[in-house]
Amino acid sequence: MKLIEEIYQKIDENSKNFLGYPLAKDFDYREFAPFLNVCLNNIGDPESPSTLLFNTKSIEKEVVAFFADILSTDMEKAWGYVTNGGTEGNLYGLYLARESFRNPIVYYSEASHYSVKKNLHLLNIDSIVVRSQNNGEIDYEDLEILLSMNRHRPAIFFLNIGSTMKEAIDDLDKIKQTIRKYSIKDYYIHCDAAFLGCIAPFRDPKPKFDFLEGVDSIAISGHKFIGSPLPCGVVLVKRKHRNRIVNSVSYVGTLDTTITGSRNGLTPLFLWKFIQEHGKDGLAKRVKESMEIADYAEKKIKELGIDVWRNPQALTIVFEKPSDKICSKYQLASEDNIAHIICVPGITKDQIDAFVAEYKEDLKTVEAYATPVY
Structure with missing residues (x-):
């Protein structure tokens, strides 16, 4: 036409x-053109089989395992799935954080991605915007003041591992120092590594942001640094958090653990190809x-x-x-x-x-x- x-x-x-x-x-994914003539649907949990058989869950699990490896964990301790992009990954991390505590507060900097405010509204979580420094990093003094005023409530820290405008990285060590200073026992750390999730593990020195440092969840985009004709990403979480929200769905014979029911089965193929060719x-x-x-x-x-x-x-x-x-x-x-x-x-x-x-x-x-x- x-x-x-x-x-x-x-x-x-x-x-x-x-x-x-x-x-x-x-990127060049023309070899996957035949898949445009079928409906690839990775419905439900990637680790759970389904009565719907035209899926790429086996490939998706390999993709998630690769990201778990570069983020200093393994599939015994962590769980994840291929998302529609960084916004969904952040939504999922905040969702699990909300389910972990009663009456928490989310702390995020004014340099965070525009979708954070929308996600918080959808999840109906109380939040406080923290000032950011000139370089885009969160203002640790402002965070400390705000945290000290609300130390009686569980804290959810939404950290930027590469802020939208200036690619700033929030310092996890400084965040932990503040947590210890005010004896915050109930807290959750989510890292928005949409762009830098594929980059930071290979920097020298490597920024502290992954599961080795004790974070609870990480969101990464696949179409940003790896490249894809369709927006996509990966979210990784501590397995114990995912286990908290598992539901079984008899209609499709699988577990419901993701944001959406039907999920894209094509983008895992793109990410898998890149991993196979580059590692x-x-x-x-x-x-x-x-x-x-x-x-x-x-x-x-x-x-x-x-x-x-x-x-x-x-x-x-x-x-x-x-x-x-x-x-x-x-x-x-x-x-x-x-x-x-x-x-x-x-x-x-x-x-x-x-x-x-x-x-x-x-x-x-x-x-x-x-x-x-x-």
């Missing part, structure tokens, strides 16, 4: 220019190569003479917000007077050079309009 062809051509063209969102561009070593190499592109991008943008900033080892480069024309063409995410580019796999030095060249010309235009004429 002509309309479908036109839509594809428009999307294909737009995908060549974007730099502002964490969406890997270097941990390939993922580490991917992180290294992306870091090199980020170093290059930061250097080239600095040469323009504008304010440029970046958290240590981040793939996100923050700088003065360009004109609307530049932001629109390169699909830059912006907030107030700043914008950023994110150096995901598939972005090349040539693309960075093209962006910098246009930005340079754009700055000249701005200067010309700003220069008074006498």
